[in-house]
Amino acid sequence: MNGVHDMGGMDGFGKVEPEPNEPMFHTRWESRVLAMVRAMGAAGAFNIDTSRFYREALPPHVYLSSSYYKKWLLGLEDMLIAKGFVGKAEVEKGHALEPAKPLKRGKFTVNDVERIMARGKFGRAAQAPAKFKAGDRVRARNIHPATHTRLPRYVRGHLGVIERDHGVQVFPDSAAIEAGENPQWLYTVVFDGAELWGADADPTVKISIDAFEPYLEPA
Amino acid sequence: MELRVRALETVLSEKGYVDPAALDAIVQAYETKIGPHNGARVVAKAWADPDFKRALLEDATRAVGTLGHVSRVGDHLVAVENTPQRHNMVVCTLCSCYPWEMLGLPPVWYKAAPYRSRAVKDPRGVLKDFGVSLPKETEVRVWDSTAETRFLVLPMRPKGTDGWSEEQLAELVTRDSMIGTGFPKTPGARS
Numbered sequence: 001m002n003g004v005h006d007m008g009g010m011d012g013f014g015k016v017e018p019e020p021n022e023p024m025f026h027t028r029w030e031s032r033v034l035a036m037v038r039a040m041g042a043a044g045a046f047n048i049d050t051s052r053f054y055r056e057a058l059p060p061h062v063y064l065s066s067s068y069y070k071k072w073l074l075g076l077e078d079m080l081i082a083k084g085f086v087g088k089a090e091v092e093k094g095h096a097l098e099p100a101k102p103l104k105r106g107k108f109t110v111n112d113v114e115r116i117m118a119r120g121k122f123g124r125a126a127q128a129p130a131k132f133k134a135g136d137r138v139r140a141r142n143i144h145p146a147t148h149t150r151l152p153r154y155v156r157g158h159l160g161v162i163e164r165d166h167g168v169q170v171f172p173d174s175a176a177i178e179a180g181e182n183p184q185w186l187y188t189v190v191f192d193g194a195e196l197w198g199a200d201a202d203p204t205v206k207i208s209i210d211a212f213e214p215y216l217e218p219a
Numbered sequence: 220m221e222l223r224v225r226a227l228e229t230v231l232s233e234k235g236y237v238d239p240a241a242l243d244a245i246v247q248a249y250e251t252k253i254g255p256h257n258g259a260r261v262v263a264k265a266w267a268d269p270d271f272k273r274a275l276l277e278d279a280t281r282a283v284g285t286l287g288h289v290s291r292v293g294d295h296l297v298a299v300e301n302t303p304q305r306h307n308m309v310v311c312t313l314c315s316c317y318p319w320e321m322l323g324l325p326p327v328w329y330k331a332a333p334y335r336s337r338a339v340k341d342p343r344g345v346l347k348d349f350g351v352s353l354p355k356e357t358e359v360r361v362w363d364s365t366a367e368t369r370f371l372v373l374p375m376r377p378k379g380t381d382g383w384s385e386e387q388l389a390e391l392v393t394r395d396s397m398i399g400t401g402f403p404k405t406p407g408a409r410s
Contacts, residue, residue: 008339009336009340014333016334016345016348019326022327024250031250032225034249036242039236039237040236045236056314068315086231094226096230110241119367121294122295150365151365154340164297
């Protein structure tokens with residue numbers, strides 16, 4: 001979706017301000033939100049792409065004015081309500097009022113913690129031969145799906161070169177809307193700064209994205 | 220926020236979805252097991268051991284997997300090498316993708332709009348915000364983490380470190396040097 005989360009190339013957000021000796025969490029609730037998202041995801045309530053989609057779908061003014069973990073909380077609430085795991089009234093009351101809905105992998109317990117500390121695997125078997133190889137010139141398609149996509153706006157319609165092939169992986173555009181994993185070839189595609197930002201761009205800059213095959217066409 | 224978060228946690232616990240003790244354990248695991256010390260050991264080993272460096276640049280997931288002391292790394296880790304000709308910098312313009320196992324949880328600035336919006340358009344300007352400047356002919360390569368690939372920058376080994384042990388070298392490796400928004404510490408400089 002063409003949301004405010006897709007920020008690459010936007011102006012006006014000001015300077016980057018690193019915080020000296022930044023703590024891992026600024027308040028206790030931030031750590032609880034992180035833990036709830038990880039636990040409910042691991043228990044099978046949603047996949048990582050769906051959780052990203054719910055955060056992106058927050059109203060633009062909310063997205064831009066909320067801290068990182070507040071966005072995580074709001075996205076989590078919306079997602080659990082939409083999927084029927086909790087009711088709106090329950091969230092407001094802070095107590096269970098209705099029977100639970102079964103989780104795909106059951107209740108998340110202490111025994112499950114170690115498993116989530118290693119990253120998931122997203123590689124899948126190829127469904128078809130790769131259309132592109134390193135060195136091929138490609139154009140990022142001019143597409144504007146209203147649902148989740150990982151093709152940022154700032155590259156759409158632009159010419160790049162395939163640099164690496166990462167094999168076949170879960171396609172976020174499908175997984176996010178629970179339309180199956182629909183695995184696709186994934187490539188690193190590199191663009192010249194001037195191709196993306198015009199003739200005045202810094203000539204020493206190159207930018208790459210990791211692009212799934214459906215995002216690309218031969219050029 | 221505290222109350223709202225507690226309310227949701229109570230609901231999830233009362234409905235039998237999560238054991239609150241498991242949430243405690245997750246937080247504890249993040250606080251103790253992951254962090255930039257993992258990435259620093261990988262970088263230091265690459266500086267000290269040319270065979271490991273070659274293996275790391277070829278397949279970082281496999282190479283890091285051979286180091287028993289680093290917490291288990293997931294698939295799709297890619298290490299990118301800084302050279303005098305090329306400086307690498309990592310961003311996630313769409314959200315906050317970051318190599319957690321190598322660097323820990325990302326800092327607030329990495330997840331915030333100023334960095335995410337500008338890193339791909341004006342990387343040298345962003346580096347200036349960090350007090351970093353590069354020679355004007357150096358290529359700046361920005362890696363936007365738009366899929367599940369995770370990128371670790373292998374910074375250049377500081378001069379004056381000949382004969383140093385991996386443990387000594389690891390002390391010089393900063394988190395920002397592995398994101399590409401900083402350099403390693405130089406020997407003798409105050410941290």
